[in-house]
Amino acid sequence: MDVSELKSLLLNSDPAFWTRLVALTREDERDFAELFLLSSWRKKAHARKLAPAGKTAKPIRLAILGGYSLYPLHELIEHLCEVQGTPVELWQGDFDNYISEIMDEGSELYAFAPQVVLLLPSENRCKYPGQLTDARELQQAEAKATVNSVLDLARRVNEKTGAEILLANFRLPGRYDLGAFRSRSLGSEWTFRKWVNLELGLNAPSYVHICDWEFLANRIGGIQASDARSWFESKQPGSPALLVALAREVTHLIASLKRAPKKVLVLDLDNTLWGGVVADDGLEGIELGDTSPRGEAFKAFQKYIRSLKDRGVLLAVCSKNDHAKAAEPFEKHPDMVLRLDDIVNFKANWEPKSENIRRMAPELNLGLDSFVFVDDNPAEIDIVRQFAPEVTTILLGPDPAEYVAQLQDCRLFEPKNITAEDAERTNQYRSDAQRKALEESVTDMDSYLTSLVMEGVINEFAAVDVPRLSQLINKSNQFNLTTHRRSEAEVLAVMNAPEYIGFSVRLKDRFGDHGLISIIIGQKRGDTMFIDTWLMSCRVLKRQVEEEVLNELARLAKLRGCHRLEGLYLPTAKNEMVRDFYSRMGFNLTAESETQREYQLELATFQPIPTKINIIRRAYEPS
Amino acid sequence: MNQAEVIAKLQTIFDTVFLEPVVLTPEVSAKDVPEWDSLTHISLMVAVEKAFGVRFRVGEVENAKNVGEFADLIIKRKSEA
Numbered sequence: 003m004d005v006s007e008l009k010s011l012l013l014n015s016d017p018a019f020w021t022r023l024v025a026l027t028r029e030d031e032r033d034f035a036e037l038f039l040l041s042s043w044r045k046k047a048h049a050r051k052l053a054p055a056g057k058t059a060k061p062i063r064l065a066i067l068g069g070y071s072l073y074p075l076h077e078l079i080e081h082l083c084e085v086q087g088t089p090v091e092l093w094q095g096d097f098d099n100y101i102s103e104i105m106d107e108g109s110e111l112y113a114f115a116p117q118v119v120l121l122l123p124s125e126n127r128c129k130y131p132g133q134l135t136d137a138r139e140l141q142q143a144e145a146k147a148t149v150n151s152v153l154d155l156a157r158r159v160n161e162k163t164g165a166e167i168l169l170a171n172f173r174l175p176g177r178y179d180l181g182a183f184r185s186r187s188l189g190s191e192w193t194f195r196k197w198v199n200l201e202l203g204l205n206a207p208s209y210v211h212i213c214d215w216e217f218l219a220n221r222i223g224g225i226q227a228s229d230a231r232s233w234f235e236s237k238q239p240g241s242p243a244l245l246v247a248l249a250r251e252v253t254h255l256i257a258s259l260k261r262a263p264k265k266v267l268v269l270d271l272d273n274t275l276w277g278g279v280v281a282d283d284g285l286e287g288i289e290l291g292d293t294s295p296r297g298e299a300f301k302a303f304q305k306y307i308r309s310l311k312d313r314g315v316l317l318a319v320c321s322k323n324d325h326a327k328a329a330e331p332f333e334k335h336p337d338m339v340l341r342l343d344d345i346v347n348f349k350a351n352w353e354p355k356s357e358n359i360r361r362m363a364p365e366l367n368l369g370l371d372s373f374v375f376v377d378d379n380p381a382e383i384d385i386v387r388q389f390a391p392e393v394t395t396i397l398l399g400p401d402p403a404e405y406v407a408q409l410q411d412c413r414l415f416e417p418k419n420i421t422a423e424d425a426e427r428t429n430q431y432r433s434d435a436q437r438k439a440l441e442e443s444v445t446d447m448d449s450y451l452t453s454l455v456m457e458g459v460i461n462e463f464a465a466v467d468v469p470r471l472s473q474l475i476n477k478s479n480q481f482n483l484t485t486h487r488r489s490e491a492e493v494l495a496v497m498n499a500p501e502y503i504g505f506s507v508r509l510k511d512r513f514g515d516h517g518l519i520s521i522i523i524g525q526k527r528g529d530t531m532f533i534d535t536w537l538m539s540c541r542v543l544k545r546q547v548e549e550e551v552l553n554e555l556a557r558l559a560k561l562r563g564c565h566r567l568e569g570l571y572l573p574t575a576k577n578e579m580v581r582d583f584y585s586r587m588g589f590n591l592t593a594e595s596e597t598q599r600e601y602q603l604e605l606a607t608f609q610p611i612p613t614k615i616n617i618i619r620r621a622y623e624p625s
Numbered sequence: 626m627n628q629a630e631v632i633a634k635l636q637t638i639f640d641t642v643f644l645e646p647v648v649l650t651p652e653v654s655a656k657d658v659p660e661w662d663s664l665t666h667i668s669l670m671v672a673v674e675k676a677f678g679v680r681f682r683v684g685e686v687e688n689a690k691n692v693g694e695f696a697d698l699i700i701k702r703k704s705e706a
Binding site for chain 2: 005033034035038039042045046049073074077230231232234235236238242
């Protein structure tokens with residue numbers, strides 16, 4: 003972790019310090035030492051009176067008490083809570099003094115008047131005192147007594163203060179002690195604590211929120227979570243890694259007290275719900291289902307999403323696609339888990355996704371801050387972050403096997419209680435959506451395109467590119483005006499024929515290199531340049547590559563003495579999206595029949611179209 | 626690593642943890658540094674163990690009377706690593 007930037011921001015009294023501090027703190031892999039360091043920088047900033055921009059929330063009064071030293075756990079909690087935007091004012095109990103602090107009505111705890119209390123009962127009081135071989139009834143009675151005494155403490159604090167109680171349960175031992183016998187008796191620490199934890203969770207009243215220490219320790223590993231030395235030296239609850247996990251959990255629970263769970267999950271389709279691109283690969287070509295490991299992974303992801311729906315989360319679709327093609331798998335694919343019925347709002351079109359999600363909000367009568375958007379494409383995530391910043395976004399990682407885990411760990415859909423009404427909500431919202439009219443809103447597309455920092459390279463056909471050229475010519479279906487297929491030999495023939503021009507476009511942006519994404523073949527027929535082939539990858543649709551291609555075509559045609567461009571549209575089952583493409587680009591329709599449309603563009607009056615793509619090389623020019 | 630080198634590295638850790646600058650010498654002890662209380666001590670030790678790749682045994686850090694002895698302890702534990 004590099005804190006030099008943080009340091010210079012602080013020395014310059016730059017409020018951007020806080021943004022950077024928040025970003026560094028949020029990263030999951032921050033360990034104890036790093037978080038402690040960030041916390042000390044936070045305090046340095048306060049000492050220098052460097053205030054964050056905007057208003058700060060009123061602190062929540064949080065009391066921490068328990069059977070452990072609460073230093074430096076409190077430091078992490080204070081830091082994480084402030085960074086999260088729910089600052090706390092802390093009161094800490096003394097080491098292992100929680101019972102008397104709670105029982106004594108005149109204690110400092112009550113003078114502090116906490117709004118939230120974190121109670122970490124001592125694990126030394128969660129042990130079966132008798133023999134492993136005692137009757138199970140005796141052992142159960144003892145466990146029940148332990149549960150009751152803990153819940154009784156929680157009840158007393160709540161009655162006296164009205165505070166919400168974050169109650170830690172008990173961690174399980176990480177050592178082999180007792181071996182196979184461990185789980186055969188309720189008298190073992192392992193089984194006794196498990197039993198107590200179960201009873202605590204199942205019997206806790208609604209003001210108690212379990213801070214699930216057993217789960218947290220299990221998640222990081224029983225051995226990793228424990229640290230005998232730190233107990234003997236300073237009565238720590240566990241290892242530094244456990245302190246971090248506990249502090250993050252407490253911070254999350256405090257935020258959850260104030261913040262409702264998200265309500266809508268907006269899903270991308272291609273490479274999110276299935277592998278591949280349905281419009282290119284076709285219904286049979288997408289990867290979904292039990293015939294391949296990848297297909298299984300996508301199906302498992304859909305099953306998990308379906309379980310979110312069952313617990314009341316609304317599902318929506320937002321895809322750059324032709325609507326009919328996007329809906330087809332939902333209607334016809336045998337391995338689709340999600341069906342159209344499951345989706346309350348389905349938007350498949352070519353508008354920016356930020357716009358589409360903005361439209362969903364009034365249609366579903368929900369604030370944008372209830373939406374979570376999931377996509378595998380960083381550029382789509384970015385456009386939503388920029389133009390619908392209220393929406394929470396999840397960028398899926400490179401491996402679909404991990405998609406489920408990513409959603410399971412996103413912590414956005416954790417229910418307090420699942421009700422029958424929650425499950426019913428889907429139906430209600432779907433009909434709402436059908437009633438409401440759409441409304442246009444104002445994404446500033448220009449500034450988005452500028453922010454992409456795009457660079458284009460236009461190359462005349464070259465031998466080294468021939469395999470890729472031929473591959474794209476034979477694969478591309480949607481943005482393909484004529485769908486003329488050509489083998490590698492035929493591409494070479496075009497390259498060497500003097501009446502032909504052929505060029506390709508490569509595009510890069512700040513998210514990476516899209517590679518070779520557009521191919522054009524022109525044939526000089528007298529003073530006319532006939533556009534034999536114009537195709538493009540749909541990934542870069544509406545990035546102004548189309549405009550740059552037209553500029554280049556016009557330039558090359560003029561250089562070869564042509565006065566006009568002639569375009570041809572040959573309809574297929576898959577290229578509906580470019581039916582009106584030439585009209586949109588300013589061509590005039592000159593002939594139309596069932597099987598084709600012909601267009602012309604006069605070059606005398608043509609002006610190059612300005613774009614946000616920086617063209618760093620043009621075709622047939624010395625590099 | 627000799628004692629001076631260890632203290633130089635400790636200095637960078639102290640610089641990040643403490644708000645007020647502290648100049649470390651072998652004679653400096655916790656009571657000379659107002660911010661060096663039992664709380665910051667715990668965090669400081671976590672940072673030191675991580676930075677030097679050592680693990681102290683129970684109770685031995687508090688037996689070190691000053692920074693010089695602490696540096697010697699680091700050298701000793703590091704020699705076993």
